[in-house]
Amino acid sequence: MQAFWRDTVEFMPILLGGVALTIIVTLGSLLLSTVLGLVWALMRVSGIGILTGLSGGVINVIRGIPIIVLLFYLYFVMPEFGVTMTALQAAILGLGIAYSAYQAENFRAGIEAIDKGQIEAAQAIGMGWWPTMRRVVLPQAVKIVLPPYGNIMIMLLKDSSQASTITVAELALQGKLIASSTFKNVFTLVALMYLTMSIPLILLVRHLEKRAGRK
Amino acid sequence: MIELTDVHKSFGKTEVLKGITASVDKGEVVCIIGPSGSGKSTILRCINGLEGYDSGDIRVEGTKVERNAPSIVTIRTRVSMVFQRFNLFPHRTALENVIEGPVYVKKEPRAESLERGRALLAQVGLAEKAESYPPQLSGGQQQRVAIARALAMQPKAILFDEPTSALDPELVGDVLGVMRKLADDGMTMVVVTHEMAFAKDVADRVLFIDGGVIVEQGPAKSVLNQPQHARTQDFLRRVLHPL
Numbered sequence: 508m509q510a511f512w513r514d515t516v517e518f519m520p521i522l523l524g525g526v527a528l529t530i531i532v533t534l535g536s537l538l539l540s541t542v543l544g545l546v547w548a549l550m551r552v553s554g555i556g557i558l559t560g561l562s563g564g565v566i567n568v569i570r571g572i573p574i575i576v577l578l579f580y581l582y583f584v585m586p587e588f589g590v591t592m593t594a595l596q597a598a599i600l601g602l603g604i605a606y607s608a609y610q611a612e613n614f615r616a617g618i619e620a621i622d623k624g625q626i627e628a629a630q631a632i633g634m635g636w637w638p639t640m641r642r643v644v645l646p647q648a649v650k651i652v653l654p655p656y657g658n659i660m661i662m663l664l665k666d667s668s669q670a671s672t673i674t675v676a677e678l679a680l681q682g683k684l685i686a687s688s689t690f691k692n693v694f695t696l697v698a699l700m701y702l703t704m705s706i707p708l709i710l711l712v713r714h715l716e717k718r719a720g721r722k
Numbered sequence: 723m724i725e726l727t728d729v730h731k732s733f734g735k736t737e738v739l740k741g742i743t744a745s746v747d748k749g750e751v752v753c754i755i756g757p758s759g760s761g762k763s764t765i766l767r768c769i770n771g772l773e774g775y776d777s778g779d780i781r782v783e784g785t786k787v788e789r790n791a792p793s794i795v796t797i798r799t800r801v802s803m804v805f806q807r808f809n810l811f812p813h814r815t816a817l818e819n820v821i822e823g824p825v826y827v828k829k830e831p832r833a834e835s836l837e838r839g840r841a842l843l844a845q846v847g848l849a850e851k852a853e854s855y856p857p858q859l860s861g862g863q864q865q866r867v868a869i870a871r872a873l874a875m876q877p878k879a880i881l882f883d884e885p886t887s888a889l890d891p892e893l894v895g896d897v898l899g900v901m902r903k904l905a906d907d908g909m910t911m912v913v914v915t916h917e918m919a920f921a922k923d924v925a926d927r928v929l930f931i932d933g934g935v936i937v938e939q940g941p942a943k944s945v946l947n948q949p950q951h952a953r954t955q956d957f958l959r960r961v962l963h964p965l
Contacts, residue, residue: 622809624805624807624809625809625811627772627805627809628805628809628810628811629811630771630772630798631770631772631798631802631803631805632798632799632802632822632823632827632871632875633795633796633798633799633823633827633828633875634823634826634827635795638826638827642811642822642826643811646813647811647812647813
């Protein structure tokens with residue numbers, strides 16, 4: 508046990524550097540996937556054939572490609588087409604795109620769960636498509652979407668470790684580097700740190716759910 | 723003010739409106755009665771473009787109703803609708819429900835809309851419920867908020883789609899009372915209803931619809947008291963004496 512604490516003190520600074528990158532990758536790709544997911548979902552429910560088909564196609568293509576392949580593609584293949592980016596940018600973009608598919612399906616489920624009568628009531632007072640979405644449908648869909656959204660956040664936090672495959676020195680990669688150079692068990696610590704980071708996300712969702720449920 | 727000429731409408735292979743020709747004048751109260759599935763609600767929903775129609779012509783104040791044309795917004799702001807299941811926005815208070823259209827569709831100043839919204843809630847007897855959310859209100863109260871929401875658009879006419887069918891019997895009177903007052907004030911109203919007493923007392927005209935056609939129409943009292951057509955007689959007998 509004493510050895511564990513000694514190692515903890517020794518490795519902590521390096522691991523905290525990894526934590527910083529893990530948080531940046533997670534928040535960056537969370538933001539990107541939320542925005543993209545909302546765009547796909549709104550296209551899907553727009554009632555315009557081309558947009559619905561396009562969004563359905565995009566979602567299925569994204570869902571069908573493993574995250575790691577997507578990351579390799581962005582980081583190693585795109586430069587051949589003249590598009591170069593840093594490992595961090597590629598990680599955020601790749602995870603953001605990959606997760607936008609899950610976000611989109613979650614948002615769509617939330618939107619489609621809203622009673623058709625709500626949309627008719629909005630139309631009957633002369634509201635167009637976008638005001639109906641913004642003022643009537645989306646505020647009500649938030650409540651339905653939140654619990655799975657919390658799930659997605661935590662999955663994304665954990666999947667941010669895949670950024671290590673394209674050299675982003677986030678928590679998992681730092682752990683692996685320490686392990687391979689010291690032959691010590693650093694992964695208990697790494698696991699505990701991931702767990703610790705997921706707690707604020709869980710609390711955030713619980714708080715938002717409570718706030719949405721109050722009305 | 724509202725004119726329908728030979729309106730046909732099918733859902734898939736089922737033809738629900740088989741040539742409806744009717745008109746509603748300014749200040750008139752018209753009740754549409756008939757068995758369920760006869761196309762009553764569909765007529766209302768075609769008038770404000772919630773449903774499209776296949777052929778024929780519907781005009782509101784001379785403007786043709788086309789649900790995908792920009793003019794539909796103008797028609798909807800002139801012809802309000804009250805739904806069977808209220809369809810209030812549950813995430814907004816009664817007052818916010820009432821001012822939603824004026825503020826976000828007609829772009830009227832918020833302060834002015836709030837003032838008028840409160841007056842309208844008072845008019846339907848719910849001044850003290852302005853800050854309540856719909857789930858906190860009874861069905862009858864919700865429907866009266868929905869009527870206030872319809873009035874807030876300052877419409878030329880209001881369509882009522884079975885406004886009391888989802889209410890507990892003891893709450894029906896409050897809603898019908900509000901509607902009667904509106905009629906007395908000269909509002910143009912088209913009411914799909916099963917409340918024959920209301921139709922007899924308040925309506926100027928009654929249309930009896932069955933199987934997608936107008937079987938009989940005329941002044942409320944004559945249609946309801948001396949129906950000419952066998953199907954009307956049969957329907958009224960079953961509604962008035964269900965046992």
